[in-house]
Amino acid sequence: MNVSEALKLYLVMGSTNCHVFDPEKTLAEAIEGGITLFQFREKGIEALKENDCLYLGQKLRQLCEKNKIPFIVNDDIELALELQADGVHIGQEDGDPFRTRKRIGENMWMGISTHSVEEAQQAVKDGADYIGVGPMFPTKTKEDAHQVVGPDLIKSIRRSGLEQFPIVGIGGITLDRAKIVYEAGANGVAVISAISGAESPKHAAAEFFSINSTQI
Structure with a gap:
C-alpha cells in the first residue's frame, strides 16, 4: 500500500479518545469498518x-x-522505534524533521502537520512522505489546536505545485463534512472522535469509507 492509498481513512486515537469501548475494541471495530491507516496518539x-x-x-x-x-x-x-512502527507523525513544534528522518531512517514514513502553503512546501523539502493539513473545522479534541484553516487551504496547496503530493485533512471532520475535504483535493481524512467516540466505531468507519469510495 502506498502513502496516498493509506491516507484514505486515517484514524487517530489514544486511550483518552475512547469513551464507549476500550482502545483495542475501538480499533478492531474501526478496522472492520474500513480504516486504512492508524495513528497512536496518546496525549x-x-x-x-x-x-x-x-x-x-x-x-x-x-x-x-x-x-x-x-x-x-x-x-x-x-516509542515509534520501540514499537517498530511504520512511521511517525510530527507537528510544527515537535522537533526538527531532518533529525527525525535521521533517527527513523528511510523506510519509515514521516508525516508533518501543516497550517499554511509555506509550511506545506517546507515539509515537502524537509522530506515528509505526507502532510496533514488543518484544522479543517473547529475541534475540541486538541487543546492546542491552531486556528481553523478550512478545506480551501488544501486547494491552495494543490495550486502551489503540490498537485500529486499525499495530503490528509484533519480537524473537526464529521461525516457530513468529509466530502468537502475530499473534493478540496485531499487524498483522505484523518478522524478522531467521529469514529473513536461513536456508539459503533465499525459503522462510523464504514460510513466514512463509503463517502471516500464515491470520490475515487
Whole structure:
C-alpha cells in the first residue's frame, strides 16, 4: 500500500479518545469498518505513561499488523522505534524533521502537520512522505489546536505545485463534512472522535469509507 492509498481513512486515537469501548475494541471495530491507516496518539492529562503507554501501543500495533494496516506513532520517535512502527507523525513544534528522518531512517514514513502553503512546501523539502493539513473545522479534541484553516487551504496547496503530493485533512471532520475535504483535493481524512467516540466505531468507519469510495 502506498502513502496516498493509506491516507484514505486515517484514524487517530489514544486511550483518552475512547469513551464507549476500550482502545483495542475501538480499533478492531474501526478496522472492520474500513480504516486504512492508524495513528497512536496518546496525549492529554489522563494519557497513559511509560510502560502502560508502551503496553497499549504494543497491543494496537499487533492488531494493525494482523490486519495489514500501517501503524503510525504521534510525536514520540523513541516509542515509534520501540514499537517498530511504520512511521511517525510530527507537528510544527515537535522537533526538527531532518533529525527525525535521521533517527527513523528511510523506510519509515514521516508525516508533518501543516497550517499554511509555506509550511506545506517546507515539509515537502524537509522530506515528509505526507502532510496533514488543518484544522479543517473547529475541534475540541486538541487543546492546542491552531486556528481553523478550512478545506480551501488544501486547494491552495494543490495550486502551489503540490498537485500529486499525499495530503490528509484533519480537524473537526464529521461525516457530513468529509466530502468537502475530499473534493478540496485531499487524498483522505484523518478522524478522531467521529469514529473513536461513536456508539459503533465499525459503522462510523464504514460510513466514512463509503463517502471516500464515491470520490475515487
